[in-house]
Amino acid sequence: MSEAAELEIMAPEAAAIPVRDEDERLNRAFIEAIEAAIADEDQPKLSELAANLHEADTGDLLETLDAEERAAFIRLLGNDFDYTALTETDEAVRLQVLEDLPNEVIAEGLGDLDSDDAVYILEDLDEEDQAAILEELPYADRAQLKKALDYPEESAGRRMQSEFIAVAPFWTVGQTIDYMREARDLPDDFYEIYVVDPTFKLxxxxxxxxxxxTKRDRKVTSIMSERLDAVEATEDQEEVARRFExxxxVSSAVVDENDRLVGVLTVDDIVDVIQEEAEEDLxxxxxxxxxxxxxxxxTIARSxxxxxxxxxxxxxxxxxxxALFDETIEAMVALAVLMPIVASMGGNAGTQTMTVAVRGIATQELSARNMVRVLNREVLVSMLNGVALAFLIGITAWIWFQSPGLGVVIGAAIIINMLFAGLSGLLIPIILDKFNVDPAIASSVFVTTVTDVVGFFAFLGIAALWFGLPF
Amino acid sequence: MSEAAELEIMAPEAAAIPVRDEDERLNRAFIEAIEAAIADEDQPKLSELAANLHEADTGDLLETLDAEERAAFIRLLGNDFDYTALTETDEAVRLQVLEDLPNEVIAEGLGDLDSDDAVYILEDLDEEDQAAILEELPYADRAQLKKALDYPEESAGRRMQSEFIAVAPFWTVGQTIDYMREARDLPDDFYEIYVVDPTFKLxxxxxxxxxxxTKRDRKVTSIMSERLDAVEATEDQEEVARRFExxxxVSSAVVDENDRLVGVLTVDDIVDVIQEEAEEDLxxxxxxxxxxxxxxxxTIARSxxxxxxxxxxxxxxxxxxxALFDETIEAMVALAVLMPIVASMGGNAGTQTMTVAVRGIATQELSARNMVRVLNREVLVSMLNGVALAFLIGITAWIWFQSPGLGVVIGAAIIINMLFAGLSGLLIPIILDKFNVDPAIASSVFVTTVTDVVGFFAFLGIAALWFGLPF
Incomplete structure (x- = not known):
């Protein structure tokens, strides 16, 4: 074969397609090449394009493909498909893919994964499918996954991997290194090893x-860190994430109720939790x-x-x-025109304070110790901004309706509502938290209720009194 | 000395105070013990309590103390104070502490830190203080920090540490391990080492x-990973965080414009960035x-x-x-009573869609490719919820005001406003993003404007037409 001909064969045009464009989104040309290969059932081509992708890229790719293409993609890739990719997709995509694949194919794919990834994929399936897939797994894997799935949802036990390296306290550094060189079923990535007693107590x-x-002849116990902030398997992932942060x-041992080592949490799982939790509040x-x-x-419409x-x-x-003030409004329709301003300013100010309070509670920066200081500050901020806004809006109302009285009335209502906004924005989340209600979920309804009711009541009430209108 | 007497001396009551309570907040008794030790200028006591704290605990403690106590705390602890703690406090607390400390004390404290921590502490100071502190540092440290500070704010260069382990390509695994056993100025924590050519090209x-x-005699090049997704030092930290995620x-090499290794980013710095970015949107x-x-x-009132x-x-x-409809309202004051409902429902629906869109853009899950699908979905969701709400509110209005016509009018207005809410909630963030305006900052003003204006206009306009009212 001439060198030129060989080059032609060796350099298929596709090999050069970058996976992501400069915005780090999946490259359109790359997606099209994948779709073409799927449409042509061109197995070698697809493997060439996708077999060596990082699981995160494969995950994004799956999200981008149409539902039918996803199943074909996995089928054509065969053993080149890394099931870890399913941990990198939306839940909806993951469930759809799992739905379309035969259980024994899934079981085979899961067999190669670290236990945390396998659990992540299995946990959203309904019990029946879960059981059917577990059935297909070898006994040891099945027992391990079942045990992890027995931990509560969103607990450390669900997120941990059961693969780890544990050595006896009398081992030397050299023995430990030699063991790692020889051992087979090590976790994919690990950052620390653990020292356990014969009962596996950490x-x-x-x-x-x-x-x-460290020199080979030193004992591992001489260099081990005893600061045992080990995570309990039943602990909530949010608490664990806070501790990691x-x-x-970078990693942490997970122990059961008897302090026995059962798994390891690594930061990559926790990074997702941290982002999810911050996003959950939003x-x-x-x-x-x-x-x-x-x-x-x-699903979306309902929720x-x-x-x-x-x-x-x-x-x-x-x-x-x-409605309490309908006669007041009938007598002076300008009130109807201006009243949304009072409510809306209060609503915005309340949301500002509430957002800071909700995050302060979530990150524990807002506590009993600084609450009085923060409360004082909120009152001052509300008064300052209330007076400034009252001035601005009062002048506007005066000029617009040629009525200085209306300016005074709306100004007073704004100051009152801003004060209530600041107080309720801070206190409602704190009170909800005290009663163990998630402040992020419930606060804004209560805060808007306060700012709407106080806003309309103060504005229309003061106006009725000031102008001697009926109500 | 009798055993009992010895025990008494050996067990000071303070030694047993746990640092955090069961909610993982700093323990009140612990804080009080610290404050007492500061008040008494009791240096040994304070060291006993605080010298071995984790930097994160010391950071939280600093935030909790009063401004005067902070300076005294650091002064009394002396060499036992770990300046890394300053990377774990609020910016306001950090600046106040730095303000109160003499520059040469700060310089001495920074000398022991990894470069990323030192930069983190220095970067918020004004140029003058920065220069004064750098002046006090030994030449090598000064040059290193200056270089890092020259990178743009929020870039990888600012977050990286300049301490790393780099070996030549002809080294064996054994040589590398021996080197690490001997070397002195290693980074505090590291997860990978780098292979560089003589010009430091990665x-x-x-x-x-x-x-x-790996066995000692293997070459490092034989086990090194060449998948070089090294971060560029000038890259924005948000982009880098996305890639880590x-x-x-767990760590990544940082290179300059000539592909030469200049530092290392570790996930602990990036975790903070990820949380900051998600919180920034909120x-x-x-x-x-x-x-x-x-x-x-x-500061707060102004912002x-x-x-x-x-x-x-x-x-x-x-x-x-x-105001366009003041005569309409005068003729039928029930409109003034009901109109905030239309605006408020639209505002809430718009905020829902907008929140999803803003996060979708930030995480790149919303892209040109799925935009049409998402748009169709939003229209459907808006119509479904619009019709359902219109029904609910229509009936309410009918019964309340004994007017079926009013029910029809408000129902129609709700459907229209919900549709505009869904469309603007999705399209406004996308359009802002296209024009490189941060959708998180600007979207909600535009969306509320749309839902308010459309809401009031649709409701009052349809009412005027339906009932033949003046406007």
Whole structure:
């Protein structure tokens, strides 16, 4: 074969397609090449394009493909498909893919994974499918996964991997290194090893860098860290995430109720939790659940509807307050024109304070110790901004309706409502938290109720008194 | 000495105080013990209590103490104070502490830190203080920190540590391990080492676990990973964080424009960035800047005021729309009672969609490819929820005001406003993003404007037409 001909064969045009464009989104040309290969059932081509992708890229790719293409993609890739990719997709996509694949194929795919990834994929399936897939697994894997699935949802036990390296306290650094060189079923990535007694009770941990920096003949116990902030398997993932974040952890031992080592949590799982938790507050405050871009219309409509109906209650309550003053408004229609301003300013100010309070509670920066200081500050901020806004809006109302009295009335109402906004924005989340209600979910309904009711009542009430109008 | 007497001396009551209570907040008794030791200028006592704290605990403790106590705490602890703790406090607390300490004391404290921590502490100071502190540092440290500070704010270069382990490509695993056992100035924690050519051009990286699992005589190049997704020093930290998150990285090499290794980013720095970025969206949507629990009244009032004034514009615009229909309202005051419901339902629905869209854009889950699908879905969700709400509210209005016509009018207005809410909630963030405006900051003003204006206009306009009222 001539060199030129060989080159032609060796350099298929596709090999050069970058996976991501400069915005780090999946490259359009790459997606099209994948889709073409799927359409042509071109197995070698698809393997060439996708077999060596990082699981995260494969995950994004799956999200991008159409539902039918996903199944074909996995089928064509065969053993080249890394099931870890399913941990990197939306829940909706993952469930759809799992639905389309035969249970024995899934079981085979899961067999190669670290236990935390396998659990992640299995946990959202319904019990029946879960059982059917577990049935296909070898006994040891099945027992391990079942045990992890027995821990509560969103607990450390669900997120941990059961693969870890544990050595006896009398081992030397050299023995430990030799063991790692020989052992087969090691976890994919690990950052520390653990020292346990014969009952697997955790004695300490040793970072890999410490092992590497220590002479072979030293005992592992001499370099192990005994500061045992081990995570309990039943602990909530949010608490664990906070600890990882606070203490800059990269991995942590997980122990059962008898202090026995049962698994390891690594920061990559925790990073997802940290982001989810920060995002959960954002979504909760806006009244959207954990919906995902790929969820169905009905799922989304239903979950959002609940929130809208709750808010409808608030809105109707505000209307009832307005209705108390219907004769006042009839006598002076300018009040109807201006009243939304009072409510809306209060609502915005309340949301500002509430957002800070909700995050302060979540990150524990807001505590009993600084509450009085923060409360004083909120009152001052509300007064300052209230007076400034009252001035601005008062002048506007005066000029617009040629009525200095109206300016005074709306100014006074604004100051009152801003004060209530600041107080309720801070106190409502704190009170909800005291009663163990998630402040992110419930606060904004209460805060808007306060600012709407107080806003309309103060404005229309003061106006009725000031102008001697009927009500 | 009798055994009992010895025990008495050996067991000071304070030694047993746990640092955190069961809610993982700093323990009140612990804080009080610290404060007492500061008040008594009791140096040994304070060291006993605080010298071995984790830097994160010391950071939280500093935030909790009063301003005067902080300086005394650091002065009394002396060399036992770990300046890394300053990376774990609010910016306001950090600046106050640095203000109160003499520059040469700060310089001495920074000398022991990894470069990323030192940069983190220095970067918020004004140029003059920065220069004064750098002046006090030994030449090598000064040059290193200056170089890092020259990188743009929020870039990888600012977050990286300049301490790393780099070996030549011809080294064996054994040589590398021996080198690590001997070397002195190693970074505090590291997870991989790097292979560089004589010009320090990055050739590859090797995870520590791989070194430990490999026989001593193998070349490092044979186990190094060449998948070089090294971060550029000028890259924005948010982009870098996304990459860490996507690819589950624990550390990454940082290179300059010539591909030469200049530093290492570790996941603990990136975790903070990930949380900050998710929280930034939340704060931006609510119109609060990056204020912190410890900020002053004026700082907070000012930053929130801007947002309130912008929203005042929106509110006034809504009032102008209402004013167009003042005669309509005068003729039928029930309209004034009901109109906030229409605006408020639209506002809530718009916020829901907008929140999902803003996060979808930030996490790149919402892209050109799935936009049409998401748009169709939003329209459907809006219509479904719009019709359901219209029904609920229509019936309510009918019964309340004994007017079926009013029920029809408000129902129609709700459906229209919900549709506009869904469309604007999705499209406004997308359009802002296209024009490189941060959708989190600007979206909600525009969306509320749309839902207020459309809500009032649709409701009052349809009412005027339906009932033949003046306008």
């Amino acid at each position: 004695l300490g941990s040793v970072h890999l860098d410490k092992i590497l920096r 606070r203490y800059n952890l 979504r909760a405050l806006a009244g959207v659940g954990d919906e995902e871009i790929s969820d169905s219309v009905m 959002r509807f609940v929130w809208l109906v709750v808010n409808l209650g608030t809105a109707v309550l505000a209307s009832v307050v307005i | 050739l590859g990286s090797v995870h520590l676990d791989k070194i430990l699992r 996507r690819y589950n990285l 704060r931006a949507l609510a119109g609060v800047g990056d204020e912190e629990i410890s900020d002053s009244v004026m 929130r005021f801007v947002w309130l004034v912008v929203n005042l514009g929106t509110a006034v615009l809504a009032s102008v729309v209402i």
